[in-house]
Amino acid sequence: MKAVMLLFDSLNRRFLPNYGARWVHAPHFERLGRHTVTFDNCYAGSMPCMPARRELHTGRSNFLHRSWGPLEPFDDSVPEILGEQGVYTHLVTDHPHYWEDGGATYHGRFRTFEFFRGQEGDAWKGHVADPRIPEDLHRTRNELWRQDWINRQYMPTAADHPQTRTVDAGLEFLRTNGAEDGWFLQIETFDPHEPFFSYAEHKAHYPHEYSGPHFDWPDYKEVDEPPAVIAHARKEYAALLTMCDASLGRVLDAFDAQDLWPDTMLVVCTDHGFLLGEHGWWAKNTPPWYDENIHTPLFVWDPRTRRRDERRGALVQTVDLAVTLLDAFGVDPTPDMEGRSLLPAVDEDAAVRESALxxxxxxxxxxxxxxxxxxxxxxxxxxxxxxxxxxxxxxxxxxxxxxxxxxxxxxxxxxxxxxxxxxxxxxxxxxxxxxxxxxxxxxxxxxxxxxxxxxxxxxxxxxxxxxxxxxxxxxxxxxxxxxxxxxxxxxxxxxxxxxxxxxxxxxxx
Incomplete structure (x- = not known):
């Protein structure tokens, strides 16, 4: 068995054509739906980013016990468990929180890993002088905001963007190891997390008139901007999602070209969504975890069932993904794991859980x-x-x-x-x-x-x-x-x- 998890950050299911957003240009997500089982009732659990990743490692919720933080010494880790069972595990990511104090114990659970710099004010390129910043509606004018404008100078084309370089590395791993057996690859991109920085070829799908200040990074606050600004931000998010769609297409192309479908599981998922004006709020954390943020997209191809182009109504959530990966490689979950394998749901839409916390x-x-x-x-x-x-x-x-x-x-x-x-x-x-x-x-x-x-x-x-x-x-x-x-x-x-x-x-x- 082989497995690939493609993880996008802050992917709002309501912006995907698979879930009804016909105005968003995402043809490869539509193509993905034809190759996989699409889950209609998937929920995230512990919020936000690193608590969600702790669930992906441990198969259990953690938000009732502590705030954002690293893996604990007593935590089970699925990549580590797989490695102990002889499965080669590899992570490619541009997610900057892995290299901060509160995320520093996650990537080391993989046998090998690669990190690509530059997302969301990542402390990357050193400039003593302040960058030239256009008039901008982002109100949190901190070092993160300043550094982000420095980093953008080093990404003149989509090929230079850390999302692209992350997927490049994932495809390199597939070319190098696709013919081998017994590996798990996690391709994880920070996008479409804010700031919604994409390129002209992506923005071209969403023509609209906007003459206001630069705005591709909403603050975590109540909405007080006029409708035209909200509409612009939604199109900026959609443009970045279209860039993510192109990255997804490259992964699907590799599955086709290398004939990986017969023996390679594919999971495409996210940690949570993003509020883009709904309920009068931007982003997440302060308001309740409304549907736009917590009800997440999920796509699974399991070569054991060969179910594709079908939908599932079973209630599932993030903690189940950890146990599902173990199941794919014939490894039992640990006694501390709350998650349950999605195999019965993928195969015949069997119930997985009564409730999601x-x-x-x-x-x-x-x-x-x-x-x-x-x-x-x-x-x-x-x-x-x-x-x-x-x-x-x-x-x-x-x-x-x-x-x-x-x-x-x-x-x-x-x-x-x-x-x-x-x-x-x-x-x-x-x-x-x-x-x-x-x-x-x-x-x-x-x-x-x-x-x-x-x-x-x-x-x-x-x-x-x-x-x-x-x-x-x-x-x-x-x-x-x-x-x-x-x-x-x-x-x-x-x-x-x-x-x-x-x-x-x-x-x-």
């Missing part, structure tokens, strides 16, 4: 059964108690400060830490302000745009039970139940636990 550290904790989505907010504005549980005290781009560590205490192991105790300390960083939005309940079958939250006591009780069950499976610490005002230890759901229904209209248990 998702959220970000300290933000809404959410669950879906594939139709209803329940987003549980913190019970108070203080968003407490909330604790980091870690043995790797680094944030996204920094180490934990001594002030944070002074309050740390050593606490007993959790079920998945393999007997290792943990440092626990009060959180200083969260991914959202859930109390601002409140607890939300949606019926996607009747309200796919999530515009009309439901007030239904009976339904909320059922979704609370699903949520609590999922949190128990993830071994959420007791503080999370307290923070969210949820019943723990098998206690029944009472009126006081209901948030979406006014107290005077709540039903009795």
């Amino acid at each position: 998702f959220g970000g550290f300290g933000a809404h904790v959410s669950v879906t059964d594939g139709r209803y989505v329940y987003m549980r907010a913190s019970a108070t504005e203080e968003n407490s108690p909330l604790f980091e549980h870690t043995l790797m005290p680094t944030h996204m781009t920094s180490r934990f400060a001594p002030d944070e560590l002074r309050s740390a205490e050593l606490v007993p192991p959790l079920s998945f830490t393999k007997g290792a105790p943990l440092l626990r300390m009060p959180a200083t960083f969260t991914t959202g302000r859930s109390w601002r939005f409140g607890t939300l309940l949606f019926d996607l079958s009747q309200d796919p745009e999530q515009e009309s939250p439901l007030a239904d006591a009976g339904l909320e009780r059922r979704m609370i039970r699903l949520l609590v069950d999922a949190m128990r499976r993830a071994d959420a610490p007791p503080s999370q139940y307290e923070r969210l005002g949820l019943p723990a230890d098998g206690r029944p759901v009472e009126d006081r636990h209901l948030h979406t229904v006014p107290s005077e209209t709540r039903e009795s248990p």
Whole structure:
């Protein structure tokens, strides 16, 4: 068996023609759909980028225990497990977060890896003088923004772009090793993550009039720009997606030219989507994880089933991809993995899971059964108690400060830490302000745009039970139940636990 995972970052399924976006030029995604099984009900889990990648390695959710961070010493890693079983693993990527403090233990789990510089203000080319920057609507004028304009100077053509060079390296691996057996290749590009930097040949598919300041990098904030600016940003994102589509086409060409389809699994996926004005927001993290961000595209070719040009309605999510890769190579999942192999769903759309748990550290904790989505907010504005549980005290781009560590205490192991105790300390960083939005309940079958939250006591009780069950499976610490005002230890759901229904209209248990 051989396997290729092509991972795009921030790929919004609603911009793909496979999911109804006929205005976006993505012919190779359409071609991909003819070669694979397309999943209609796939959800991400732990958010955002590196928490999602921790799920891809470990097959279990992590956002209830800590914020953005590296793999922990007790974490299982699928690339590492495959390597121990004799599978050659290789990573090619331009994702800059792997080389920051909060992502530094991931790429080393592969036997070999290649990194291509320059994405989103990556600390790459050294210029003492400030770059010439046009008038720009991006408001966060930090070093990342400055460095990005320096980096762009070294990418005059699409061939120079780190996305292209990443795919070049993936294709080189296929040419070198395609005839061999027993390998896993992860081709991972940061695009279409912001900034939406692409080229004239990609922008040509989206002609439109725009005379405002440069704008291809929305800030993480509420939308206060006029409709013309929003429309322009959406077309800039679409242009970058078209560039990603061309990269996908090159991978599909290699599968055709090297006749890889008979014995090579192909998974095309993402970590999450991106808000482009929907719900009055840009990007992610602060608002709830709405459908545009958490309901993700997924395409799977499994040569064992040979199912292609078919769709699947089974509820699946990111943690299942780790176990699916192990299954492809005949390796059993570890006892700590929550994910389940997608093989039954690929073969005959068999059910994989009853519910999918998702959220970000300290933000809404959410669950879906594939139709209803329940987003549980913190019970108070203080968003407490909330604790980091870690043995790797680094944030996204920094180490934990001594002030944070002074309050740390050593606490007993959790079920998945393999007997290792943990440092626990009060959180200083969260991914959202859930109390601002409140607890939300949606019926996607009747309200796919999530515009009309439901007030239904009976339904909320059922979704609370699903949520609590999922949190128990993830071994959420007791503080999370307290923070969210949820019943723990098998206690029944009472009126006081209901948030979406006014107290005077709540039903009795």
